Amino acid sequence: MKLVVVSAGLSVPSSTRLLADRLAAATAGRAPADVRVVELRDLAVEIAHNFASGFPGPDLASALDAVAEADGLIVVTPVFSASYSGLFKSFFDVLGVRDQDALAGKPVLIAATGGTARHSLVLDHALRPLFAYLKAVVVPTGVYAASEDWGAEGLPERIERAAGELAALMTGLSAGRGTERAEQDGSGTDGSGKDGGFTVVPFEERLAALRG
Structure with missing residues (x-):
């Protein structure tokens, strides 16, 4: 099976990428899969050019193909202005224009990171509606990690539960x-x-x- 992880983190190191890696490891531990990580930060220029030209560059095209061919998808974004980042949305806009059914029926685990727990509703108010519109099957448990969640109780359990749900759907x-x-x-x-x-x-x- 193929598991693709889309990370929209901008900094290095990135808490968004850290959460993505933990979710991928937990999922692959339950449903053995080839894991590919797509770092949107590295594709930002090609995404912008795609909007202007209508054609993806080679790296962006490879990432879009990987997402479309995946058996399961993990998507993680930092929270900007109480929603997903513009880079994150732009990538899936490009995917939708290229193939509006690319995510139809595909299991997707949604996750986000932010500086405060007050933004945790981004999962249900922004991410879940976006992927429902794209016809994906969003797993019941989303994972939000605020700054204070790292090293605290609760986050590992949420990661394990969400990963188990995604693995079950992929299997x-x-x-x-x-x-x-x-x-x-x-x-x-x-x-x-x-x-x-x-x-x-x-x-x-x-x-x-x-x-x-």
Whole structure:
């Protein structure tokens, strides 16, 4: 499976990238996957040029392809003016223009960092609506990390819970695709229409169980 992490942190080192790395490690520990990190800071110039020319540069095109082909996505942004950063939004604007269905049905874990806990509602007021509009499946638990959360109780538990939800959705989708391919070529069944070695739980049932 492929797990892509989109980090919109601007500083080096970045608390946004730190949170992204922790979420990726926790997810990959539950659902083994090839992890690719997309640092939007490195793509800022190409994103701006894309708006002017309509064509992505090679690095931006590679990042857009990686996001579109991912089995799961982790997105992390710093909070600017009580919302996601302009760079973060611009990247997904470019993705949406290129392919409006690029995130359709894709499991996405949303996360954000900020200087104060007062901005934690950015997850539900900004990030969740954005990815719902892009037709993604947003995991129930979002992760917000304020400055005081680092090293405190609560953040590790939220990271683990969100990662578990994303891993479950990624695993369910991967298994579903494998079953579909087996049915198409006639393999993977015992002749009775049932899978020989495992039971595939439909994606909708997994999502309902997580939300319940």
